[in-house]
Amino acid sequence: MPDFEPKLRNVNVTRYITPLREGGSMPAIVEADDGFMYVLKFRGAGQGPKSLIAELIGWQLAKLMGLKIPELVFATLDEGFGRTEPDEEIQDLLKASTGLNLALHYLQASITFDPVATQIDSETASKILWLDSLITNVDRTVRNTNMLLWHKEVWLIDHGASLIFHHRWEHPPAEQALRPFRNIKDHVLLPLANHLETVDKEMHLILNKSIIDGIVAQIPDEWLMIDAPFETPEEHRQAYATFLLTRFQNSELFIKEALHARTENI
Secondary structure (H helix, E strand, O other), X not given: OOOOOOOOEEEEEEEEEEEOOOOOOOOEEEXXXXXXXXXXXXXXXXXXXXXXXXXXXXXXXXHHXXXXXXXXXXXXXXXXXXXXXXOHHHHHHHHHOOEEEEEEEOOOOOEEOOOOOOOOOHHHHHHHHHHHHHOOOOOOOXXXXXXXXXXXXXXXXXXXXXXXXXHOOOOOXXXXXOOOOHHHHHOOOHHHOOOHHHHHHHHOOOOOHHHHXXXXXXXXXXXXXXXXXXXXXHHHHHHHHHHHHHHHHOHHHHHHHHHHHHHHHO
């Protein structure tokens, strides 16, 4: 089992360096009080804390699987942080993000993963596809791989578009967990993922209810109570845990769906 510790470090953001104007969330490169640079994801961005919750859960599971992923930290923005920012749009974003945010360690000099130019082994491709099927990640396509090449290794970034059901909570979590994930047909690594069943067996020896409960326990109360359809943070956490555990326990459903998509695409 890979070394796994669900608890994240906490840092304070000390300097805003530059925005990364990609997509609607507009993350930024910042410096923190530990001396490192990070890519900061803002709670005040378009999808709000839900994107951060998806990022946190996706990151924890990727780490558990032994996949390459930059360190994730809780990053606090002081109330007066954005006062001197000349760009009004950025100033508004900083003000709306006062408090607890998320940040990924900045992989300096990394480049975007190109599936044509860079080979990735089938086992790794299968692990990534399995993860994205579990958390219903719609954002790992040819147009936007959300993977970087750093020191000749493939690193995963940005799982904020996962758990797409939680933007509306239209169905009970256990029911939602069993619904098809049609977007898997567009996954950039689908043609390479020919070890899915092996990865699935391995994950059933690693992942369990206790680990899932430990992961969702890390979601901060303040994120859970913003536009929440639940009365308490604990009820909200339990909904995420129920979805993940139910989907994991029925992983044969998304494995069959992915295998079918591979057959159709190849």
